[in-house]
Amino acid sequence: MDGINFKGKKVLVVGAHPDDNDFGAGATVAKAARQGAEVIYLIATTGQRGSSDENMTPERLSEIRKKEQEDAAKVLGVREVHFLDYVDGELIPDIRLKEQIVKSIRRHRPDIVFTMDPSFFYYKSFGMVNHSDHRAIGEATLDACYPLARDLMSFPEHTREGLNPHKVKDLLLYSFVPENANFYVDVTETFDMKLKALSLHKTQVGDMQRVEKRMRDRAEVSGRLGRCKYAESFVRLQLPE
Numbered sequence: 001m002d003g004i005n006f007k008g009k010k011v012l013v014v015g016a017h018p019d020d021n022d023f024g025a026g027a028t029v030a031k032a033a034r035q036g037a038e039v040i041y042l043i044a045t046t047g048q049r050g051s052s053d054e055n056m057t058p059e060r061l062s063e064i065r066k067k068e069q070e071d072a073a074k075v076l077g078v079r080e081v082h083f084l085d086y087v088d089g090e091l092i093p094d095i096r097l098k099e100q101i102v103k104s105i106r107r108h109r110p111d112i113v114f115t116m117d118p119s120f121f122y123y124k125s126f127g128m129v130n131h132s133d134h135r136a137i138g139e140a141t142l143d144a145c146y147p148l149a150r151d152l153m154s155f156p157e158h159t160r161e162g163l164n165p166h167k168v169k170d171l172l173l174y175s176f177v178p179e180n181a182n183f184y185v186d187v188t189e190t191f192d193m194k195l196k197a198l199s200l201h202k203t204q205v206g207d208m209q210r211v212e213k214r215m216r217d218r219a220e221v222s223g224r225l226g227r228c229k230y231a232e233s234f235v236r237l238q239l240p241e
């Protein structure tokens with residue numbers, strides 16, 4: 001069951017770091033683009049702290065990761081990639097970040113917004129803490145969709161720039177825990193494109209075989225829940241008119 005026809009849709013995918021969107025929803029993004037959606041990425045930081053290589057500098061890593069993301073996005077059929085250039089590890093869901101996301105929503109006027117699930121703090125079974133930037137971008141994006149982008153009185157300076165309020169009707173939050181999701185997208189056909197995109201995040205993936213196994217296992221679990229071979233899982237919120 002996946003129930004979305006992406007043909008002719010505008011899709012905005014908002015992540016904290018280069019690679020988040022691809023890990024969380026890469027195969028769905030590829031499916032949407034293949035069906036004729038216009039997909040746009042908005043990424044808050046350049047992930048400049050994502051290395052333990054002593055010879056790497058944050059400035060250089062920033063440039064490398066932007067390029068990795070642009071190349072990966074191309075593989076998936078993403079139309080545009082925008083970065084907000086926040087510092088990795090320091091993202092907070094403040095009004096400045098929300099305003100920038102609202103601006104992007106009002107400019108691109110998406111039918112569907114994808115982002116990270118801000119309610120996901122930790123995962124007991126795997127002894128895992130979700131990165132604070134992931135929670136921050138999820139929270140800021142939810143707030144940007146509702147109510148900020150919708151309300152004429154929020155950020156009135158946008159109207160003067162010709163950007164009018166926009167109501168987002170469909171929100172999909174990447175779910176790291178498939179069992180908590182309520183929506184599964186059959187990505188059997190585009191799963192390999194996701195793997196290819198992830199392999200291009202060279203500074204992040206290290207051992208690609210391990211990443212592939214983890215991704216395949218997760219997609220299979222989601223697939224069982226979604227009654228297909230491979231699925232990506234989401235919490236889907238369809239906002240009322």
Ligand SMILES: [Zn+2]
Pocket residue numbers: 016017019020131134
């Ligand atoms: Zn991340």
